Amino acid sequence: MTATFGERLERVFSDYGRLCVGIDPHAWLLSEWGLPDTAAGTREFGLRVLDAVEGNAGIVKPQVAFFERFGSAGFAALEDILASARSRGVFVIADGKRGDLGTSVEAYGQAWLTPGSPLEADALTVSAYQGVGSLAAPSALAESTGKGLFVLAATSNPEGSELQQARMLSGTTVARAIVDEVNTWNAAHSTTGLGSIGVVIGATLNLADFDLDVAPTPAPPVLAPGFGHQGASVPAMRSIYGALTSGVIVSESRSVLGAGPNGIHAAVRTRAEDVRQASA
Numbered sequence: 001m002t003a004t005f006g007e008r009l010e011r012v013f014s015d016y017g018r019l020c021v022g023i024d025p026h027a028w029l030l031s032e033w034g035l036p037d038t039a040a041g042t043r044e045f046g047l048r049v050l051d052a053v054e055g056n057a058g059i060v061k062p063q064v065a066f067f068e069r070f071g072s073a074g075f076a077a078l079e080d081i082l083a084s085a086r087s088r089g090v091f092v093i094a095d096g097k098r099g100d101l102g103t104s105v106e107a108y109g110q111a112w113l114t115p116g117s118p119l120e121a122d123a124l125t126v127s128a129y130q131g132v133g134s135l136a137a138p139s140a141l142a143e144s145t146g147k148g149l150f151v152l153a154a155t156s157n158p159e160g161s162e163l164q165q166a167r168m169l170s171g172t173t174v175a176r177a178i179v180d181e182v183n184t185w186n187a188a189h190s191t192t193g194l195g196s197i198g199v200v201i202g203a204t205l206n207l208a209d210f211d212l213d214v215a216p217t218p219a220p221p222v223l224a225p226g227f228g229h230q231g232a233s234v235p236a237m238r239s240i241y242g243a244l245t246s247g248v249i250v251s252e253s254r255s256v257l258g259a260g261p262n263g264i265h266a267a268v269r270t271r272a273e274d275v276r277q278a279s280a
């Protein structure tokens with residue numbers, strides 16, 4: 001039987017810890033790395049990040065937008081990076097933030113979560129602006145293939161807070177309602193441990209502002225961007241996430257990538273150790 005996403009993620013946590021290195025080939029980073037701002041540059045950048053991650057951390061998160069800038073050539077570069085990550089056993093969260101009504105988002109799920117698809121990843125970030133229920137098809141695909149989704153709930157950027165703290169007719173915040181719906185899905189589909197559907201909750205936030213300070217049980221997988229460049233500190237991980245900490249994936253891009261091609265190996269090793277200590 002295929003291992004569930006939650007089981008696979010827990011194995012990554014115990015083998016490598018919770019650090020996720022973002023693969024975000026910003027134009028300025030490509031320049032600092034001595035690479036051209038082209039699809040070939042993004043490919044080389046991604047492969048070099050994988051060289052540094054392999055054996056030192058377990059998860060990468062390519063930000064699809066930086067590849068999409070180059071159209072089909074950018075997607076071809078991303079396909080090579082995804083294939084390389086698979087062959088190295090590095091877990092991939094594709095950061096595509098897809099969302100739409102059911103039949104269209106179903107196709108996004110097929111693109112990113114189907115085994116053998118050119119863009120196959122282990123998980124995909126998705127938006128629930130059309131309702132968590134609109135994500136039923138990719139959620140079901142994830143369950144059947146041992147893959148996962150991360151649904152945006154409370155994002156690290158300040159512009160999201162007003163919308164995400166707004167109260168539903170039930171009185172709960174939008175962010176909390178998304179987390180609760182995800183947990184209901186997981187409870188109905190996963191019998192053990194972390195579920196297949198996770199949420200995105202930024203590390204820059206005060207979770208009480210989103211009614212997320214009292215954690216739902218069991219905690220879902222939590223993709224946690226906002227550490228490093230956006231200001232959140234890894235040693236504060238437990239105080240930020242409280243009872244959600246058991247599912248947290250610490251995601252950092254610029255703060256690690258900024259070490260450059262010569263410093264990236266040491267940066268990943270140091271960061272991974274910091275995260276292991278903070279989550280011990």
Ligand SMILES: O=C(O)c1cc(=O)[nH]c(=O)n1[C@@H]1O[C@H](COP(=O)(O)O)[C@@H](O)[C@H]1O
Nearest residue numbers: 063125155156157202225229230252253254
């Ligand atoms: O889904 C994400 O990964 C994400 C959600 C969120 O709330 N905030 C956020 O910054 N991100 C992504 O996480 C990465 C953060 O990059 P750094 O700020 O450089 O660590 C970017 O790729 C963002 O698109």
